[in-house]
Each structure stands twice: as structure tokens, then as C-alpha cells.
Amino acid sequence: MPLADRFLTVRRDVHSREVLARGGDPEAHSILERSGFVPVVRLHETYHRLPVGLDEAEEKRLATRAVARLRAVKYGVDTDNAFDTEMREPHYLPLGSSIAHLAERIRDATTSDEVADALTELTASHDGVPIALGEVLAATAAFYQDLGQPPDPHTAKRLQYLAEHRLAVLWSDLAHMRNDLADRHQDHPQRRACTAEAGPDEREASAVCACPPPPPRLTTTPVAAPAAPAHTRR
Template sequence: MAFADRFLTLGRDVHSGEVLARGGDPEAHSILQRTGFVPVVRLHETHHRLPIGLDIAEEERLATRAVARLRAVRYHVDADDAFDTETREAHYQPLGSLVADALTELTASHDGVLIALGEVLTATAAFYQGLGQAPDPHTAKRLQYLGEHRLGVIRSDLTHMRNDLADRHQNHPQRRTCTADVGPGEREASAICACPAPPPRLPTSHAAAPTAAAPANRRR
């Protein structure tokens, strides 16, 4: 790892007004993504930005948290005064409930699930290559193909979806306000119900219910 990869800048761009993070290695990029930043891949560089549409307070909160998490693992971060902090925060947090959080865990550039899966496929291919049985080289090539081609497409698509969701700030249209009463002993009183909206009511038929058939006469 190059020593320069331990340095990052994190500040508000004077031209665009965006909060940008530049520099760092894949681990630093993973920390930024897990803190809400979106990767921007260009021909000659990759940097990170905060999602669009955030207010100033939320931008400062996320940027300050990113600085705290990066410095906690000894990255040198040159941050704007508004984002500077003496706080140090562990960056491994429990998996969130939002879809964007789940996709981040899958696609994180340093230690995401798909990166780990690719490493497993590569290691397994190397293992099969040296086993010595006739089908083993074919199996090794198949594993290499899955890791280099199929997995790469999946990761690319999911990364695009994750970045798209990170820029959206509205509730799911099928979530509804919960009208259920919350008792005084409840710990949480959520205003958003995670259940899907109820299905549309079917039109009620006003036809008379069929009468029961008269019982057949018994023989005496």
C-alpha cells in the first residue's frame, strides 16, 4: 500500500458546493460508502460525494462522522473546519434496515460481500487447479469465469442501484402512516408503518344471499 493512500481531503468544493472526499485506498473508500458517500468514477480518478438533496446540517453530520471513522483507523484527513472533529468512531455498524444500506454491504469496494465472494471463487479455483483429476482444470476455469465475468456484472449493477437509492430521500410509496394507538408502556412509537399498504377493497355485492336448499322428504 502506498503511503499516499493514507491521506484524504474532505471538504466542500468551491465550484459545485458538493461535499467531496478525495484520496485514500479501497478500505477508506469502503468507510466513506458506509457513511453515506457515493463513489464517482472518472477516467483518471475516483472520488466520493455526499448524496444530493441533503440539507447543510445533514451534510455536516455525515461528513464529520466520516472524518471520525477514517481517523479512528489512522487515516490522515485534511477536513474543512465545519467537518473537523476530535471524535473517533468505529466504522463497522450493524446492518441497517434500508435497502441502500443492504446494497452497500454487498458492494462496498474493500470488504463488501461481493468482494469477499470473488476472493472465495479465486481461492477455490486455485485449489481445484492443483488437485490433479481430469475434470479439475475445467472446474477451475469455470470458477474463474464466474468470478471475473458474472460476478463483476452483478456488482456493477447493484452498485449503480445503491448509488441511485442514496440520492433519493422519500418514503416508499407503499408505506403509510400508522394509525394504530400506541400504549404508554411502549418503548417506540413509530410514525411510519413498515407494512405494505392494504390491498384495494373489492366492490361489495348487494345481491341477496342464496337460500339454503330445502331438505328432501324422508320416506316413512
């Protein structure tokens, strides 16, 4: 990680009078967003701002809290005197880290049973992650439905569509894969548990591990959100 990514500025802009945060890496951006900041993506820059419509006291509270949280995990923060603080908030792992742990379990898995066990947390029909996410989408849709602005009913329908169609397809596919792996009881041909021991045909006395290299870590490329279905447009 570049050292520059460990530094941020949180200042009130002299021209717009907005409270802006610049710099940092994705973890810092996540802390800012959990502290109330809104990401702004420009062609050559991504930064964060506080929401519009806040009074100065609330802006100070949110900015000061962000500084405290960032410094608690050793980010360097250059800030206005109004937002400076010696306070350090305890840092707790976010909810998403529990889901990311499933990916680590799958990367370390050597058998189909181990992967099926990890995927069960995603595919459980009563309290799996997609089921819970569907409840969040439905609750948000209900909130938008009667919020009062002209686009709000359309937003509610869009959320309902995502929950009922896109999320349902994701859950169905994952459940099919989980059940397939649960029936296989198969060792992965390119993976095995590391014993930290040399193989029986190893001649070098210094050798301590004959395991193959770990599989490459695959990353996904973000894609644009799908367009709203035609029948929901006004």
C-alpha cells in the first residue's frame, strides 16, 4: 500500500464552505462513509463531503468523529482546528468482514464439503445472507413508497424488482452450487492441507513444505447497475 494512502485531509473548503475529506485508501473511505460522509466520484478524483443541509454544529460533530475514527486505526489526518480531537474511537470489524471471512474459508478449502459448509451461510433458506438482504431491500422500498417526492414510488418499485428477481436468481444459483458440492465429497485435485513437511521424494535437506503454490486470488470488476425494467417506468 502506498504510504500516501495512509494520509487524509478533512477541512472546510474556503470557496464552497463544504466540509471535504480527501485522500486515503478504500478502508479510510469506508470509515468516512460510516461517519456520515458522502462519496463524490469525479473524472480524475474521488473525495468525500458531508451531506447537504446540516447545521454547523452537526458538521463539526460528524467531521470530528471521522477524524477520531481514522486516527484510531493509525491514519494521518490533517484537519482544521475545529475538527481536531484527541479522542480515539474503538474500531470494530464491520458487518461485511464476516462475509469476507467466508471467502477466506473457501480459498483455504481443500474439499467440496468445506466449500459447501461455507456457502451454507449464503444459501440458508431462513436466515442466509441473501434472505436478510432481501428484507433490507423490502424495508427500504416500503420507506420510499410514501416518502412524498415524485421519483420515490419508482425507486420503491426498483428495489422490489431487485429483491424479487435479481436477488432471487443469485440465491437460487448459489443454493444449487452449494447442494452440488455437498453431494460430491471430493478432494480438490490442486489443493491439499499443508503439513509443512517435505515430500517423500524431496532430496534437499532444507525443504520443509511440498505443497503447491496457493491458487491465484480472483477479483471481480464492478459493473453498472442494470437499467430499470420497462414496465416500471412512468
